[in-house]
Amino acid sequence: MTEKYEGFLKEHRAEHLEEMKTFLRIPSVSALSEHKEDMKRAAEWLVDSLKAAGLENVKLMPTASNPIVYADWLHADSDKTVLVYGHYDVQPVDPLHLWQTPPFEPDIRDEKIYARGASDDKGQVFMHIKAVEALLQTEGKLPVNIKFCIEGEEEVGSPTLEPFVAENKDLLAADVLVISDTPMLERGKPAICYGLRGLCAMQIDVYGAKGDLHSGIYGGGVANPLHALSSILASLHNADGRVAVDGFYDKVVPLTEEERQAYRELNYDEGAVKQELNVSELYGEAGYSFLERTWTRPTLEINGLYGGFQGEGTKTVLPAEAHAKLSCRLVADQEPDDILNAVEAHIHAHTPPGVRVTVTRTDKGRPFQMPYDHPVIQAAMTAYEKAYEVKPALTRMGGSIPIVEGFGRLLAVPVVLMGFGLPGENFHAPNEHFHLENFDKGLLTICAYLKELAHTEWN
Structure with a gap:
């Protein structure tokens, strides 16, 4: 059955892409002091966007550095509350001469949008805002309560976020934290990450x-x-x-045989990795596959x-x-x-x-790891399958997002990492881009997930 939000998202796609371009044009580079005013502009843009989407209590919350953007909508019939975390800061663009088009002039080519922050993480943050808007516009309410916490220092290590969370536990209290800042396995193969190094x-x-x-x-x-x-x-x-x-x-913590078997069943092509990287051999700790070395060791x-x-x-x-x-x-x-x-x-x-x-x-x-059989992860798998028509993979990730562990520890909340980027989208590199196929399907996944959570039970 087609959901009402699907028609709304399709009808407003062009408008949404133009809005996202406006967001991507703001050079919110947290590492460079010359962009301090741009950081403020990006935060203010988010405030306006969240208000326009129907969120309430939208505000800029000061920190020792860049402000944190907070918003909520707390009128659901369900007693479940979802906290969405993301970041509006981006990496520096150097080396500039390697960009095919200017990094802060978004350009759509071959159904990909090219700009710094398109994949990491402005594009994915924007998707959560538009998913909430679509549900409010078509159904008049959300299936669960929702809160947003969007920071401006992730790319410099989130130095002020953990103290902010510690000081605002009541404001940020939720039943599950959702973050879209991790990659899918490959095109057409979504993945839910349950562990970060x-x-x-x-x-x-x-x-x-x-x-x-x-x-x-x-x-x-x-x-x-x-x-x-x-x-x-x-x-x-x-x-x-x-x-x-x-x-x-x-x-x-040693790998279980169940996990090792699950990774083998992904049929990961190590030969393709060698070819892509132009190396004669892969290297690492003896006795482990490439995925095991990069995800779990x-x-x-x-x-x-x-x-x-x-x-x-x-x-x-x-x-x-x-x-x-x-x-x-x-x-x-x-x-x-x-x-x-x-x-x-x-x-x-x-x-x-x-x-x-x-x-x-x-x-x-600190590293982070979630039980992959947790109900909130299983609900995410159902939502992905509805949108992508394939069962998502359960993966770990070799990279680090230190605040994920901090959020989980300070708020005592399960964390779901459901990203929509692809590994080859050049985040942190020239010609960063985001596949619009995953913009479209990601919006559907987020909407479906919020609805799934409304009738999912967990402690």
């Missing part, structure tokens, strides 16, 4: 002599910080790809390595210092501080004589 990061600084030294006079007689750093970094992994830090795996990566002479030609010096940036992806039940402590202890234990090492800790966020 956590994150911790650090910088290593290695210092030798008081200044750069002539390699002819001092080479072989004074420790070279680049040699020392290379030795430290080489000690972090075994030959089979396993992290060699004592205690690194102590709290890792922790990692320790070198993200940056620098020191010494970088210019053209040769400069025969022993550099005075060398530097590296490291990050770890964590899985349940690893704690960021435990891992940082273990890695730092390993670094100091493997520091060669003649140099001094300092370790500076930077980002950190």
Whole structure:
């Protein structure tokens, strides 16, 4: 049976796309202070859009940085309340010359909309607003109560969001949190993500002599910080790809055979990954598939390595210092501080004589995992199947959204990650885009999900 909201969404599609373009034109780059006013403009645009959709109590809520946008509609016959989280900030656009069209001038080509934020996360936030509008316009009410919490600092680590949530628990109280900021498996294959890896990061600084030294006079007689750093970094992994830090795996929850079988049944094409990335082999911890390595196993990566002479030609010096940036992806039940402590202890234990090492800790966020048989996830599977006419996959994701775990912990609420982007849509890269096929089907999925939740029971 065709639902009333389906006709409304089809009839107003062109209008909705023009509205989304207006939102995407605002260069709300949270990482760059020059866009501070644009951040405010984007938040104010959301306020207007939420009000126009029929939401109530719409307001900008100040934080130490960019404002959070709140709205609600609390008149449902059901006693269930859904909290929708998203973010209106976007990544920087560099390198600009690689964009085929300007990043803040949205362009529709081949049924894809190209612009920074089209997929991550403005387009998906906008879909939730329009789904609510469609239900209110066609049915006069919503099947469940709903609240929106849309922030402007996700792309810089959400530094003010967790304190905001902690201070506003009553305002944000809900029965389920819904987030659309994760990818589908591939085109035509929707996915519900029930696990995210956590994150911790650090910088290593290695210092030798008081200044750069002539390699002819001092080479072989004074420790070279680049040699020392290379030795430290080489000690972090075994030959089979396993992290060699004592205690690194102590709290890792092992994969169940049921999960491993489910991943095998996805028939993931590792050969296609090699071809897409132009690498001869995939690499990682022995005994695990590519999906298992990237979804369910922790990692320790070198993200940056620098020191010494970088210019053209040769400069025969022993550099005075060398530097590296490291990050770890964590899985349940690893704690960021435990891992940082273990890695730092390993670094100091493997520091060669003649140099001094300092370790500076930077980002950190806990991993997140939900039981995939939870009723709110099962209801999401039903909604996806109605819109896409295929059963969605249950997946984990290798990336990190630290605030997901924070929301779940602070509000004691189940979290459903139901994204509509595709892995190849270049979020965080030039030519970011969003497939309009998933804009259309995603709207139907969200509407169906809200209706499913109205008659779903959970604690």
